Amino acid sequence: MDRRISIFILLAFVLVALPGGLALLGGGYWFRVVTTIGVFSVLTMSANLVTGTTGLMSLGHAGFYGIGAYTAALLATQLHWPFFLTLPAAGLVTAAIGILLALPTMRLIGIYFAVATLGLGEIIHVSLLNWVSFTRGPMGIAAIPGISIEGLFSASDIVNYYAVALVAVAAMVVLGRLTHSYYGNALRAVREDDQCASSMGLNVVSLKIQSFAVACFFAGVAGGLWAHTTGYISPADFRFSESILILAMMVVGGLGSLPGAILGAIILLGLPEVLRPIGDYRMIVVGAVMFLSILFLPRGLLGETSVLTVVRKQFGLAWDKNLNLGWRQ
Amino acid sequence: MFDTFFVQQLVNGLSVGLIYALMAIGFTLIFGVLNVVNFAHGEVYMIGAFAGLLAITQLSPPLFVVILIALAAGALAGFGLERLAFRPFRRFRDEASLKSKAIREATLLSSLAVSIIVRELAEKIFGSNMQPIPQEYLLLSPVQIGPLTFANGQFLIFGLSLVMLGGLHWLLKHTRTGMAIRAVANNPIGAAYVGINTERTIIATFVIGSTLGAAAGIVVGLYQGAIFPAMGFAPGVKAFVAMVMGGLSSIGGAVICALILGVSEAVTTSFFAQGWGDLVAYVFLVITLIFFPTGLFGGGRERV
Numbered sequence: 001m002d003r004r005i006s007i008f009i010l011l012a013f014v015l016v017a018l019p020g021g022l023a024l025l026g027g028g029y030w031f032r033v034v035t036t037i038g039v040f041s042v043l044t045m046s047a048n049l050v051t052g053t054t055g056l057m058s059l060g061h062a063g064f065y066g067i068g069a070y071t072a073a074l075l076a077t078q079l080h081w082p083f084f085l086t087l088p089a090a091g092l093v094t095a096a097i098g099i100l101l102a103l104p105t106m107r108l109i110g111i112y113f114a115v116a117t118l119g120l121g122e123i124i125h126v127s128l129l130n131w132v133s134f135t136r137g138p139m140g141i142a143a144i145p146g147i148s149i150e151g152l153f154s155a156s157d158i159v160n161y162y163a164v165a166l167v168a169v170a171a172m173v174v175l176g177r178l179t180h181s182y183y184g185n186a187l188r189a190v191r192e193d194d195q196c197a198s199s200m201g202l203n204v205v206s207l208k209i210q211s212f213a214v215a216c217f218f219a220g221v222a223g224g225l226w227a228h229t230t231g232y233i234s235p236a237d238f239r240f241s242e243s244i245l246i247l248a249m250m251v252v253g254g255l256g257s258l259p260g261a262i263l264g265a266i267i268l269l270g271l272p273e274v275l276r277p278i279g280d281y282r283m284i285v286v287g288a289v290m291f292l293s294i295l296f297l298p299r300g301l302l303g304e305t306s307v308l309t310v311v312r313k314q315f316g317l318a319w320d321k322n323l324n325l326g327w328r329q
Numbered sequence: 330m331f332d333t334f335f336v337q338q339l340v341n342g343l344s345v346g347l348i349y350a351l352m353a354i355g356f357t358l359i360f361g362v363l364n365v366v367n368f369a370h371g372e373v374y375m376i377g378a379f380a381g382l383l384a385i386t387q388l389s390p391p392l393f394v395v396i397l398i399a400l401a402a403g404a405l406a407g408f409g410l411e412r413l414a415f416r417p418f419r420r421f422r423d424e425a426s427l428k429s430k431a432i433r434e435a436t437l438l439s440s441l442a443v444s445i446i447v448r449e450l451a452e453k454i455f456g457s458n459m460q461p462i463p464q465e466y467l468l469l470s471p472v473q474i475g476p477l478t479f480a481n482g483q484f485l486i487f488g489l490s491l492v493m494l495g496g497l498h499w500l501l502k503h504t505r506t507g508m509a510i511r512a513v514a515n516n517p518i519g520a521a522y523v524g525i526n527t528e529r530t531i532i533a534t535f536v537i538g539s540t541l542g543a544a545a546g547i548v549v550g551l552y553q554g555a556i557f558p559a560m561g562f563a564p565g566v567k568a569f570v571a572m573v574m575g576g577l578s579s580i581g582g583a584v585i586c587a588l589i590l591g592v593s594e595a596v597t598t599s600f601f602a603q604g605w606g607d608l609v610a611y612v613f614l615v616i617t618l619i620f621f622p623t624g625l626f627g628g629g630r631e632r633v
Contacts, residue, residue: 057437104618104619105615105619111366111437112573114437115569115573115618116614116615116618118566119570119611119614119618120611120615122611123608123612123615126605126607126608126611127608130605130608240562241445244441247441248442283445283448283449284445286445287443287445288442288446290438291414291439291443291446294435294438294439294442295439
């Protein structure tokens with residue numbers, strides 16, 4: 001298939017077919033589910049840049065998601081900023097805080113980095129919970145204005161859907177271009193062997209910080225979207241279990257693969273909805289799917305290598321012998 | 330003269346710290362032998378507490394028997410955990426793959442997944458609220474010594490922890506199993522060459538570590554009057570912090586750091602609101618990782 005046709009089909013599905021189908025299904029509840037999947041797709045794709053591509057297992061992603069959500073919510077309720085200002089602001093603030101918090105931990109590798117990010121995530125959660133004068137603590141922030149522009153459109157399910165879908169597509173394009181490039185190859189080199197990458201002349205610490213900052217930016221934007229689409233946030237939305245959920249989505253979809261991240265979000269959020277008639281087994285499903293996928297599909301459903309081949313064929317340059325350019329086979 | 334309030338907080342902190350120490354030893358033993366982190370350790374603690382609670386509500390035996398039942402449940406849980414979450418990923422026997430990054434991350438994720446399943450199943454069966462505990466089993470009756478007031482649970486915690494720590498020391502230094510554990514922790518291939526059954530030793534490690542964790546669970550459950558499915562998370566993370574602070578494979582270091590952690594938490598909560606006490610452990614963790622990456626008591630370990 002031609003690359004343009006693939007993109008066209010993808011956009012047509014996301015922007016026309018999916019909302020149309022949902023509206024036919026009756027909207028409301030299903031829009032809510034799909035919006036949540038969209039927000040978590042952005043989160044999982046961003047975490048994937050750090051964990052999958054750069055190889056630094058992050059167990060505190062929900063904390064940064066929380067910073068983004070609280071930034072957007074506070075700017076919108078206290079200063080009455082519109083959503084098109086709060087979303088980028090949420091991303092930038094989260095990226096700045098992320099860099100500040102992560103700077104000292106960037107020397108760590110492997111399990112030590114995972115534990116340090118777990119600690120950071122919990123520090124953020126405890127601060128959101130206890131800094132009552134600033135975040136209103138466990139009561140959360142209510143009545144966050146929805147996504148609306150006066151005179152153009154007002155907050156509704158379909159507007160929420162389009163906002164989330166557009167951000168998700170934008171995140172996918174940016175992160176896709178970032179990872180499927182020479183820059184992405186440098187990040188993968190850091191993942192495979194950071195000492196070797198360093199001896200080849202890559203600035204490993206700087207690469208780690210850059211990928212962490214980009215991931216935090218998108219986590220913050222996802223948090224802002226969550227705040228604006230739900231209208232109410234509380235620290236309970238940004239606990240360790242959310243970080244685990246994001247990690248499980250990456251593992252199920254396949255570490256290091258963007259389509260895998262979205263597929264993981266669809267499976268882990270969609271499956272509990274489908275199974276709802278049997279009872280609320282959300283987290284059991286998450287645990288079981290995660291366990292089975294580590295056991296039987298260590299590469300995930302769309303593992304990076306197979307996904308890379310697909311992407312190369314559909315979207316990227318194949319290795320061109322004449323130009324000496326593109327992907328190495 | 331000393332300040333009564335301060336001494337009381339110190340004793341409270343030490344008893345919490347001993348609990349963290351019991352859990353941290355489980356982490357440390359398993360990390361020493363397999364070089365992996367067992368994220369389901371908090372759930373073993375929860376299983377110990379629930380096994381004791383079930384024994385109380387069904388049979389109402391004396392306290393001593395309740396603790397024994399919790400210990401047995403912990404041993405069983407450790408065995409099952411090893412079979413379920415760790416064994417399937419040990420497909421190869423050479424040292425490189427036994428301690429490789431892939432195995433570490435796979436077992437990290439699998440133990441995390443098992444812990445989620447166990448915790449959620451417990452919530453399905455028992456509900457996520459705190460369980461009612463019969464009054465006569467609560468370890469909260471006050472004991473007056475001079476101007477100081479202690480709960481009798483604190484004496485139990487001190488006594489039990491000291492007995493278990495002493496027992497562990499004896500086990501590791503003077504029995505064949507203990508020596509096998511230390512040998513495998515030192516060099517798994519070498520241990521296999523001299524005829525040690527590594528598989529059995531790994532199981533023994535999990536059983537011992539989980540027994541200590543389950544003991545901590547039931548004692549804390551009765552002392553704090555709080556037994557609920559998610560009870561294992563907070564102490565689990567703090568014991569983990571103690572292990573990292575102690576240098577990952579040093580049992581003595583982990584115990585000392587657990588005590589430091591418990592006391593600092595007690596002191597913090599007496600100056601600030603209760604909720605900020607949880608922050609202490611995480612701040613310690615981040616500070617340790619930044620300034621002492623190999624832990625306060627760790628020797629020259631690999632790169633962190």
